[in-house]
Amino acid sequence: MRNCEYQQIDPLALSVAPASVQNLTDKKAERLRRKWEVFPGKNRFFCDGRVIVARQSGVLPLTLGLIVVTCGLFFAFDCPFLVEHLTVFIPVIGGVLFVFVVLSLLRTSFTDPGILPRATLDEAADIEKQIDTSGSSSYRPPPRTKEILINQQVVKLKYCFTCKMFRPPRTSHCSLCDNCVERFDHHCPWVGNCVGKRNYRFFYSFIISLSFLTSFIFGCVIAHITLRSQSGKSLIQAIQESPARYPLMELVICFFSIWSILGLSGFHTYLVASNLTTNEDIKGSWSSKRGAEESGNPYTYNSILANCCVTLCGPMPPSLIDRRGFLSPEESVPTVSASEIEVPSFAAKNDANMCTQSTKDVLERMLHSSASYGLCLLGTPKTTPVGLEVTGAPARAAETSPTERCWHQTADAPCSPFSTSSTSDSIHSINPAFRLASPSPSLGRAMLVLDEAPDVSFIP
Amino acid sequence: MRPFKLWQQAAIAAKVFIQRDYTNGTVCQFQTKFPSELETRIDKQQFEETVRMLNNLYAEAEKLGSHSYIEGCLACLTAYTVFLCMETHYEKVLKKIAKYVQEQNDKVYAPRGLLLTDPIERGLRVIEVTIFEERSLTR
Numbered sequence: 001m002r003n004c005e006y007q008q009i010d011p012l013a014l015s016v017a018p019a020s021v022q023n024l025t026d027k028k029a030e031r032l033r034r035k036w037e038v039f040p041g042k043n044r045f046f047c048d049g050r051v052i053v054a055r056q057s058g059v060l061p062l063t064l065g066l067i068v069v070t071c072g073l074f075f076a077f078d079c080p081f082l083v084e085h086l087t088v089f090i091p092v093i094g095g096v097l098f099v100f101v102v103l104s105l106l107r108t109s110f111t112d113p114g115i116l117p118r119a120t121l122d123e124a125a126d127i128e129k130q131i132d133t134s135g136s137s138s139y140r141p142p143p144r145t146k147e148i149l150i151n152q153q154v155v156k157l158k159y160c161f162t163c164k165m166f167r168p169p170r171t172s173h174c175s176l177c178d179n180c181v182e183r184f185d186h187h188c189p190w191v192g193n194c195v196g197k198r199n200y201r202f203f204y205s206f207i208i209s210l211s212f213l214t215s216f217i218f219g220c221v222i223a224h225i226t227l228r229s230q231s232g233k234s235l236i237q238a239i240q241e242s243p244a245r246y247p248l249m250e251l252v253i254c255f256f257s258i259w260s261i262l263g264l265s266g267f268h269t270y271l272v273a274s275n276l277t278t279n280e281d282i283k284g285s286w287s288s289k290r291g292a293e294e295s296g297n298p299y300t301y302n303s304i305l306a307n308c309c310v311t312l313c314g315p316m317p318p319s320l321i322d323r324r325g326f327l328s329p330e331e332s333v334p335t336v337s338a339s340e341i342e343v344p345s346f347a348a349k350n351d352a353n354m355c356t357q358s359t360k361d362v363l364e365r366m367l368h369s370s371a372s373y374g375l376c377l378l379g380t381p382k383t384t385p386v387g388l389e390v391t392g393a394p395a396r397a398a399e400t401s402p403t404e405r406c407w408h409q410t411a412d413a414p415c416s417p418f419s420t421s422s423t424s425d426s427i428h429s430i431n432p433a434f435r436l437a438s439p440s441p442s443l444g445r446a447m448l449v450l451d452e453a454p455d456v457s458f459i460p
Numbered sequence: 461m462r463p464f465k466l467w468q469q470a471a472i473a474a475k476v477f478i479q480r481d482y483t484n485g486t487v488c489q490f491q492t493k494f495p496s497e498l499e500t501r502i503d504k505q506q507f508e509e510t511v512r513m514l515n516n517l518y519a520e521a522e523k524l525g526s527h528s529y530i531e532g533c534l535a536c537l538t539a540y541t542v543f544l545c546m547e548t549h550y551e552k553v554l555k556k557i558a559k560y561v562q563e564q565n566d567k568v569y570a571p572r573g574l575l576l577t578d579p580i581e582r583g584l585r586v587i588e589v590t591i592f593e594e595r596s597l598t599r
Contacts, residue, residue: 099539100539103539103540103541104539104540107539107540116583116585117582117583119585120582122475122477122588123477123582123585123586123588126475126476126477127477148482148483149483150482150483150484150485151483151484151485155482157482165585168480168482168486168585169482169485169486170486182486183486201532201536201540202540205536205539205540298485299485299486309524309529309532310524312532312536313528313529313531313532313533313536314522314524314528314532315521315522315523315524315528315531315532315548315549315550316531316532316535316543316548316549316550317522317550318548318550318551318554318580320580320583320584321583322580322581
């Protein structure tokens, strides 16, 4: 077999309780599903796809809690005193900063960071065909990198086994969210989301405004305590007198926050000014110390102002994942399921494990999908004899009757064989057929692979 | 290439993917190289003209001019809430691109048995050109 050295998905790990396939044909007319419902990454969606967060919310509630509590204490205990002794603008400024901080935080957390949708079956097959042009029967793992020239500098593009495409420059795959994110900066647990191309400016405004807010509150609390101690009392007495000693708590929170937030703001200001991402900076991608050649950042505009403008004030790119779009019959689940199942054919162990879990999730979702028969991966079996290729489907047309039956049913067809099969052979043999998802000019190779596939017995 | 039937009642013979061109950085540009599979179907210049026009439109969407800076600064001042009610410049240009693709399909590609897919539906990764096999089911 061509892919006999590839990692296999453990079919037992994929065992999903098979839903009754017959019912699904009735459901297909019920309601159109939105694309977010079949999204393959580890994200959660709210408000019918309008809001997207990472699966693990991290410490976002803690972040919000700290901000709200600190500001609440500030408004409750410091503002009355300071309004009386200083100026009425103190709570106004505090209020504006607080609103700005919370809005930026929510915007960072709930915005799509620049997730790249995974490649469709046809695309993945086309890429594979291009990188494996030898077309020989001998097994060779696909090369993982591709070198391109960007602004006269050589940049390596890596192949993402999960998303089945060569990652664009500056794109990285976040293992927590299981997505490729454009201009990936980092996954921020405080914010509970990845920080990437689309929400970096929100993140930056969040940390800058938070720096101002914490510094402002810190200053106000110091002023409060100082003013109280000015009227002849000692500092300790002044603290004891202040309402419930809460200013002390604010002081402590602000003191520790300031060091970390100001440091982070400074670091990100440096990144913005040099048009770098945290990911690139940590890896030292453009550090001149690496290698013998001078390799500068190919994306910089060589001007601090230009870099800042581009990063923060550039045009707002659209979300590529189209969460709220409706699934049309032909473009539903197959792109996800087959691509997930196809992964182990040449994935490293980590990728295979990752994909097993995500494939299982996908299969579970698919079993409850109500997509129509048209999107059935396997096309119309009756008119497709074995050996022919079907777009987006393994050409196992005449295999067994259970398979045929499931093809006629719904899009859940692809998952039924996998969910019930208990032999590794079934996954094994399906792989080459899946790999040839799109009609390939090199039909000879297709025929060769299909002939080599062992017979599969599907259990309905 | 062997044709086969799909739900669309039209046989898809092949799909060609025009990949992104990153020589100028991460801006959205597609390679203008004419794919060999389309040689029998369409004029090289016609195709390259389409891709060039698409590239120009994407460049317009991502252009860093005073318009985008004003939009960015306004958004920042309003804590980015303005994006909730206003369509961004990029989105406006994407609509223009969708219209252009539709128009090209109607006038140029459909009569030749081809179909262009709007790149936004493929995450701006590729321009997918579907080659249809007309009428005959088998060869």
